[in-house]
């Protein structure tokens with residue numbers, strides 16, 4: 001019998017844990033006056049579903065990301081570096097809230113930081 005390694009996907013509580021973190025994340029974004037405007041026309045159910053898929057895949061979980069590319073999804077939104085940093089800050093706080101450990105949080109943030117070039121299009 002072999003032990004199954006506990007990776008960041010398991011540590012986050014698999015899909016249920018990731019869904020809770022993403023719920024928490026968008027509650028924080030909705031409460032941030034500097035960000036709400038960006039999301040005014042967004043389909044939030046689709047967005048949450050796609051972010052869950054993307055995060056799960058980013059931490060080695062099963063399933064596929066079925067949304068648009070990051071460049072396409074954020075095209076025309078004029079997202080600034082400052083807005084990007086605030087969004088990552090809310091994700092960090094949401095992950096702390098759901099009890100993720102530091103190592104997992106660093107791993108998630110590192111994976112997403114690499115998407116800045118595609119998302120920030122001032």
Ligand code: HEM
Nearest residue numbers: 038039042043047050051054067068073083084087112115
């Ligand atoms: C690493 C950071 C980010 C990730 C991983 C991310 C991820 C995503 C994903 C997966 C989607 C859905 C794409 C689809 O449904 O096809 C999306 C859409 C969207 N994102 Fe981001 N995002 C990030 C940063 C940001 C920032 C900084 C903002 C604004 C300040 C933002 C605003 C939006 C909006 C408004 C949509 C919806 C667009 C629409 O439905 O028309 N995102 N994002």
